[in-house]
Amino acid sequence: MTGDEARARLLALELDEDAVAILLAHFEDADRRGKTGHGLSRVAWLEKVEFDPLARPSRTASEDGFERWDGDGALGYLVLDAIVRATLDSPPAHARVVVAERCFPTGVLGYWVRRLAEGGLVAALTATSPRRLPPPGGKQPLTGTNPLAIAIPSSDGRPLVTDVSMGAVTHGDVLAGHATADALVPFGGEQSYKAFALAVGLELLVRSLAGDEYGAVLMVARPEYDPVPAFRALAGDTRLPGD
Amino acid sequence: MTGDEARARLLALELDEDAVAILLAHFEDADRRGKTGHGLSRVAWLEKVEFDPLARPSRTASEDGFERWDGDGALGYLVLDAIVRATLDSPPAHARVVVAERCFPTGVLGYWVRRLAEGGLVAALTATSPRRLPPPGGKQPLTGTNPLAIAIPSSDGRPLVTDVSMGAVTHGDVLAGHATADALVPFGGEQSYKAFALAVGLELLVRSLAGDEYGAVLMVARPEYDPVPAFRALAGDTRLPGD
Numbered sequence: 001m002t003g004d005e006a007r008a009r010l011l012a013l014e015l016d017e018d019a020v021a022i023l024l025a026h027f028e029d030a031d032r033r034g035k036t037g038h039g040l041s042r043v044a045w046l047e048k049v050e051f052d053p054l055a056r057p058s059r060t061a062s063e064d065g066f067e068r069w070d071g072d073g074a075l076g077y078l079v080l081d082a083i084v085r086a087t088l089d090s091p092p093a094h095a096r097v098v099v100a101e102r103c104f105p106t107g108v109l110g111y112w113v114r115r116l117a118e119g120g121l122v123a124a125l126t127a128t129s130p131r132r133l134p135p136p137g138g139k140q141p142l143t144g145t146n147p148l149a150i151a152i153p154s155s156d157g158r159p160l161v162t163d164v165s166m167g168a169v170t171h172g173d174v175l176a177g178h179a180t181a182d183a184l185v186p187f188g189g190e191q192s193y194k195a196f197a198l199a200v201g202l203e204l205l206v207r208s209l210a211g212d213e214y215g216a217v218l219m220v221a222r223p224e225y226d227p228v229p230a231f232r233a234l235a236g237d238t239r240l241p242g243d
Numbered sequence: 244m245t246g247d248e249a250r251a252r253l254l255a256l257e258l259d260e261d262a263v264a265i266l267l268a269h270f271e272d273a274d275r276r277g278k279t280g281h282g283l284s285r286v287a288w289l290e291k292v293e294f295d296p297l298a299r300p301s302r303t304a305s306e307d308g309f310e311r312w313d314g315d316g317a318l319g320y321l322v323l324d325a326i327v328r329a330t331l332d333s334p335p336a337h338a339r340v341v342v343a344e345r346c347f348p349t350g351v352l353g354y355w356v357r358r359l360a361e362g363g364l365v366a367a368l369t370a371t372s373p374r375r376l377p378p379p380g381g382k383q384p385l386t387g388t389n390p391l392a393i394a395i396p397s398s399d400g401r402p403l404v405t406d407v408s409m410g411a412v413t414h415g416d417v418l419a420g421h422a423t424a425d426a427l428v429p430f431g432g433e434q435s436y437k438a439f440a441l442a443v444g445l446e447l448l449v450r451s452l453a454g455d456e457y458g459a460v461l462m463v464a465r466p467e468y469d470p471v472p473a474f475r476a477l478a479g480d481t482r483l484p485g486d
Contacts, residue, residue: 065338066308066335066337066338068337094340095308095452122448122451142474142477148441150447152444152448152451153451160443162440162441164437164441164444188430191432194430194431195437200403200474200483201393201403201405201407203474204471205395207474208365208467208468209338209365209466209467211468212468219340221451224451224452225452225455226451227447227451231443231450235378238378238385241439241443241444
């Protein structure tokens, strides 16, 4: 699918020009980074799910160290985009926790934190999604794949971004036909209880703050130090996550 | 080693009664939970490392949504204990990020967040430590084992606590003779690049906020929802992390 075709099909879903631009920028970045399950392939998925194309998120609480947002039926991409823009417009004096209720789907979490790091902020973001991971040895899914993305600005102009899903494959991989649904278990083989424990902790962290519908929790802060250049130098030829 | 013997040996290191009580409570809890590498076996380790027994942490910045602490040469156990007590004494209106500079060793991170959750607060804590994890296929260690611990209060009186180190074994396991040093690689076998990416993200998150010496970053918040009882019911007979 070309960007133009995707644009036309998204407009046909009655999303407005601004919303389409936000979604396209996310999908095209995902495809460029090889995360095709979160790329333009999602347009066909959006054509099949029900959502309100006119819904927009609202900020329901705003203090320097804490914000709460309500997706209010809007696509999660639009919720996270609004949070990223608002945070860059008005960064915290030191640090801020941002809770997003009703925020789904969230796409590639690394995309949102990278934008914050490009704007000079350290960010860590996690989000819940449909229960797809069973415990090791079990069948019934108990948690979402619950990725954790972390981005650190760098004085060399290249933020370091990590973005790890707790699944051995992603649901996006399954949607894109790169994996079968039964491969969607916690990663780690014999030690998959560790990835499952991370998924459980993140699941309940988000649910305790954002409620029973899918949500997201962001921690964002002004860095006091600049560790990335020395870390890249130490790593030498090792390819670092997100690079 | 008995608790009484440990107490006598810690007092002989010129730690005062309060500090010894804090360390003993942590070590004995670690032993009870089977984390013997962080239990009373650490007394012999403390006898070999250099530290200032009289040093105590100080809070260098304090706002509702942000605090900064400096360990100032004190054992990390004492820094985290002081942070836990101060947070329970004066919890945030919504959420707070706490940065601890010079905070080592930190012991079992789950111990500290469990106490916060027993006091009604959601908490997520990570900390850096000596570089011990090489990248997959590499030799030179680039990150600490960098655990992430998350605790969620529950109306059933039993907080859910997850505590996951990114190493296939812990340095405590190595110290206690339960594993060899070359087993200290990122967990996950074929997918150990995921645990390594988590370790890198957490390493640089802490370093960007707390600097080049070992530090810790805590996010603590008042829960708005109570997801643990329903999660335990859904899990049924599955043993959940930390239970």
